[in-house]
Amino acid sequence: MSNEITRSGSCLCGGVRFQAAGEPLRVGLCHCKDCRKTSGSAFHAYAVWPLNAFETTGIISSYGTRSFCPTCGSRVPFIGEDEAEVTIGSLDIAPTEGLVPTYELWTGRRESWLQALPEAQQFEHDRIVGDSTAGADISREPQQRSA
Numbered sequence: 001m002s003n004e005i006t007r008s009g010s011c012l013c014g015g016v017r018f019q020a021a022g023e024p025l026r027v028g029l030c031h032c033k034d035c036r037k038t039s040g041s042a043f044h045a046y047a048v049w050p051l052n053a054f055e056t057t058g059i060i061s062s063y064g065t066r067s068f069c070p071t072c073g074s075r076v077p078f079i080g081e082d083e084a085e086v087t088i089g090s091l092d093i094a095p096t097e098g099l100v101p102t103y104e105l106w107t108g109r110r111e112s113w114l115q116a117l118p119e120a121q122q123f124e125h126d127r128i129v130g131d132s133t134a135g136a137d138i139s140r141e142p143q144q145r146s147a
Ligand SMILES: [Zn+2]
Pocket: 011, 012, 013, 014, 015, 016, 069, 070, 071, 072, 073, 074
């Protein structure tokens, strides 16, 4: 890719830092119970990069498929087998340039004061991978899923 962008991020205290090169595989929003609980927010906005485009430093703790900084408690990227899931809010620059969710998950749990993103594919539950270029990592179990 020409003119490849690198995005950096960190937890609030700066103990965990990371960088992601190039464009993510996908960007999504999730309204599921686990994302609400672990973020403490009404939904979770995230972007997923292939592991080979991703670097991180610092000590992290994990609970299921969520990782956080043991010092400040901020969510930090979760490192899966071949992907890294980055909470958009942990990126350094806001608003993020070019990271627009293309799908929403668990829409039945979306707060009534939020609108469906007009361009985004809507899923009642987890993502169903059909014509996507993303991995075929779906699971029926929200706690086990890779977003
Ligand atoms: Zn921290």
